[in-house]
Amino acid sequence: MKTLVIGSTKHLLMxxxxxxxxxxxxxxxxxxxxxxxxxxxxxxHTRLLAHQYHHDSxxxxxxxxxxxxxxxxxxxxxxxxxxxxxxQHSPINRYVRGSLxxxxxxSTDWNRSFExxxxxxxxxxxxxxxxxxxxxxxxxxxxxFRDKAHVLGLRLPGxxxxxxxxxxxxxxxxxxxxxxxxxxxxxxxxGKPLYVVGFSTGAALALxxxxxxxxxxxxTAYQSMVFISPAIGLPPVAAGAKWQANLGxxxxxxxxxxxxxxxxxxxxxxxxxxxxxGDVVYQLSQRNSRRLLQLPLAQRERIPKTLTFQxxxxxxxxxxxxxxxxxxxxxxxxxxxxxxxDINRTQINMGLIPEDPRVPYESLLAANQFNFEFTLIxxxxxxxxATYMGLKPQNEVEAVRYQSGTTETEALSLFWPPSVYxxxxxxxxxxxxxxxxxPTAKDELPRVHxxxxxxxxxxxxxxxxxxxxxxxxxxxxxxxxxxxxxQHIGH
Numbered sequence: 001m002k003t004l005v006i007g008s009t010k011h012l013l014m015x016x017x018x019x020x021x022x023x024x025x026x027x028x029x030x031x032x033x034x035x036x037x038x039x040x041x042x043x044x045h046t047r048l049l050a051h052q053y054h055h056d057s058x059x060x061x062x063x064x065x066x067x068x069x070x071x072x073x074x075x076x077x078x079x080x081x082x083x084x085x086x087x088q089h090s091p092i093n094r095y096v097r098g099s100l101x102x103x104x105x106x107s108t109d110w111n112r113s114f115e116x117x118x119x120x121x122x123x124x125x126x127x128x129x130x131x132x133x134x135x136x137x138x139x140x141x142x143x144x145f146r147d148k149a150h151v152l153g154l155r156l157p158g159x160x161x162x163x164x165x166x167x168x169x170x171x172x173x174x175x176x177x178x179x180x181x182x183x184x185x186x187x188x189x190x191g192k193p194l195y196v197v198g199f200s201t202g203a204a205l206a207l208x209x210x211x212x213x214x215x216x217x218x219x220t221a222y223q224s225m226v227f228i229s230p231a232i233g234l235p236p237v238a239a240g241a242k243w244q245a246n247l248g249x250x251x252x253x254x255x256x257x258x259x260x261x262x263x264x265x266x267x268x269x270x271x272x273x274x275x276x277x278g279d280v281v282y283q284l285s286q287r288n289s290r291r292l293l294q295l296p297l298a299q300r301e302r303i304p305k306t307l308t309f310q311x312x313x314x315x316x317x318x319x320x321x322x323x324x325x326x327x328x329x330x331x332x333x334x335x336x337x338x339x340x341x342d343i344n345r346t347q348i349n350m351g352l353i354p355e356d357p358r359v360p361y362e363s364l365l366a367a368n369q370f371n372f373e374f375t376l377i378x379x380x381x382x383x384x385x386a387t388y389m390g391l392k393p394q395n396e397v398e399a400v401r402y403q404s405g406t407t408e409t410e411a412l413s414l415f416w417p418p419s420v421y422x423x424x425x426x427x428x429x430x431x432x433x434x435x436x437x438x439p440t441a442k443d444e445l446p447r448v449h450x451x452x453x454x455x456x457x458x459x460x461x462x463x464x465x466x467x468x469x470x471x472x473x474x475x476x477x478x479x480x481x482x483x484x485x486x487q488h489i490g491h
Contacts, residue, residue, distance in 0.1 A: 041254055043083065044095050044162040044264060045272060049075050052165055053157040055176035062184035065177060069113060069155065076161050092265040092448055095162075103267040105447040110136030110268050111160030113181075114153045117188070121150040123223070123489070124185045124194040128178060128202025129153075130229070131277050134160045136268035137199055140431055144482060145489075149195075150188055154181045156202070158277075163264070166274040167257055171208075171284040178205045182221050193223035195489055199429055200317065203230030203308075204284045211291045214302050226485055227308040229425045231285050233321025234278070263463045265448060268436070271464065285317075289325045300331050307337045307488040309428050309481055312357050316425035320360055332371040332404075339484060341423050341477065342378040344395070344416040353421075365402060374402045377477060380411065397477065414477050424472040428481065437473035 051072040059065055084096045094101040103109050111134045125145050127138040135153035142151045157173040158165030185194055198206040206227070210220045255261065259278060262271035292300070310322050322338065330336050342358060343349065350356075365376070380396040395416045401408045417439075430437045437451040451473045459466060475481065 041258075041261065042095075043080055045164055045258070045261070046254065047079055047162055047164055048168070049161060049165065051075055052168075053173060053177060055170070055172040059180075062180045065180050066113060072161055073112065080162065090263055090265070092263065094264045094267045100446060100448040101265050101267045102447075105445060106267065108139075110134055110139055111155065113155040114139075114142075114151075116142070116146045116151040118146065118148075118150045121189070121192065122148050123150075123192050124189045125149040125151045126178075126181060126185055126194065126196045126206075126222075127151065127153040128196065128198040128205050129156060129159070130200025130202055130231070131281050132159070132163075132166065132270040132273055133199070134268040136436075137426075137429055138197055138202075140434065140478075141197055141429060141482070141485070150185065152181055152185055154178065156205075159270075160268075163270040163272040163274065166270070166277040166280075169274075169276060169280055171205075171280050171287075174201070174205055174280075175208055175284075178209055182209060186221065194221060195224055195226070196222045197226040197228065197485070198230065199228045200425065201231050201281050201284070203227035204232070204281065204288055207288050207303075208284060210302075210304060211288060211295070214295065214299050215291065220302060220304055222304045224305040224307070224488060226488060227306060228428050228481075229310060229314060229317060230308060230322060230326075231281050231317045232326045233285055233289065233318035233324075234282050235315075235318060262465075262468075265464065266436075266450060267448065285321075289321075292326070292329055297331055300329065301333050303330065303334065305334050305336060305488070306330075307339070307484060309339045309341070309484075311341045311423040311425065311428060312343055312361075313422040314425045319357075323361070323364070327370075327372050327374075330372060336372040337375070337484075337488070338372055339375045339377065339399075339481070341428075342376055343422040344420060345379045346395070346421075349421045368402045368405050368407065370403050372403070376400045376402070377412075377480070379416070399480070412477070412480055414480060417476055420472055420476065422472065423475060423477075427472045427475045428478075430474040431478040432474050432476060434474055439474065 049072055051068055053059060053065065053068060053072075057068075059068055080095050081097055084093070086096055086098060089096045090099070092100045094103060096102065097104070103111055108114070114135055125142065127135065127142050129135055129137045135155050138153060142153050145151060154177060157177050158169040182194070182196075196206045198204070203225075206222065206225050207230075210222060210225070213220045257275055259273045259275050260271070264271050308322060308327075310319055312319055319340070327336060327338050340361075343353070364370070365374075377397050377399055380398040395418065397412055397414050397416060399410045399412055401410070426437075432438050434451065436449065439451050453469045455462070455466075455469060462469075
């Protein structure tokens with residue numbers, strides 16, 4: 001009897017294992033078929049550029065980096081722009097000369113690195129953009145400080161050219177370019193302080209640069225740092241994304257190398273996103289977190305004073321990680337600051353939000369034992385239904401500062417737009433007046449105006465998902481953010 005039971009159990013376990021393996025294989029096959037059924041890849045997805053910068057390239061100065069950048073854009077012009085036309089492609093395709101998204105419609109091609117020397121500069125300002133972005137995203141901040149600073153907006157490797165540049169990119173490539181730009185600015189400044197503003201992945205690169213210096217016992221480069229929507233941590237799904245790219249290479253299915261394949265309608269940001277790009281940011285953020293925890297407290301005190309701006313709701317990076325994996329591990333001896341933008345808490349909005357994203361922070365706010373200054377930008381009062389419907393204009397916000405048991409409230413005379421329920425990852429560095437992402441166009445030039453998109457129709461028809469079209473693209477609280485950056489640098 002015992003032998004029969006053991007034998008039956010063994011067969012049942014084997015059957016269960018085969019069923020599980022069959023189910024897993026079916027799931028993989030279904031996923032592959034679904035992913036491979038997406039739109040066909042174009043030349044900007046498949047063309048690899050010979051002058052793409054890598055950390056082991058024979059380029060050891062920023063001037064050489066810029067010269068190589070020119071060769072890179074010459075390649076794009078020859079192999080892409082000269083092989084596309086309006087007759088063949090969409091009139092809003094950035095890779096078609098004369099289209100509404102042609103970068104040449106702007107007086108400056110913001111896909112390239114830019115440098116604004118200033119003989120009277122009091123300090124230097126290095127701008128590091130995010131993954132799939134371009135120097136455009138921080139150009140407004142750079143322009144604000146150019147009267148006082150020597151400004152350099154770096155184009156990170158793989159960016160500003162073709163989305164294919166993200167397929168074989170590594171975080172080491174971007175870190176090496178950031179190092180070249182930092183050393184170049186230090187040489188130009190001759191002892192004057194250098195500040196860095198990093199957006200998303202750019203913030204992770206700035207942190208990586210300083211952690212490396214601290215670990216090696218050298219001097220840190222930045223007087224202080226400003227992080228905007230920093231890639232401190234990513235949603236858990238990022239950890240398993242690389243299997244898709246590996247499977248695509250194994251099966252020679254190039255579409256599997258991409259998380260999204262979209263019309264390239266934005267002149268200064270890729271619409272298509274390579275799987276590798278997400279994995280690169282994940283690797284860099286995890287590496288930074290490990291190194292920070294391994295640093296003794298005395299060495300953490302060498303991390304430059306950091307001011308961070310983060311939206312409570314962020315679908316690209318993890319907002320809680322900014323607090324839990326970075327700020328809670330910083331020493332009190334340095335005056336670090338975090339500004340968090342809450343959601344727009346109208347009665348209608350809260351009725352449509354199933355889970356309040358502020359709940360995970362409530363215990364921290366109640367305890368108010370922060371080693372840093374935590375500022376929450378929130379509704380000054382609970383907006384009424386009349387406010388939401390536009391019958392009352394008041395929807396004012398206030399800044400509540402928490403630190404070491406004290407609370408201070410400041411009215412800002414800034415307001416939530418009635419139709420906006422939250423900020424987003426991409427919105428923070430963009431002012432309302434921006435001619436590309438802002439809500440209203442200031443000029444009548446024949447070019448794309450992404451911020452004014454308000455299309456209606458049936459779901460699933462457009463090549464650009466509706467959730468991307470409706471994503472908030474500009475920051476109604478940009479003036480406050482700029483004021484805080486000025487104070488941070490001024491001190």
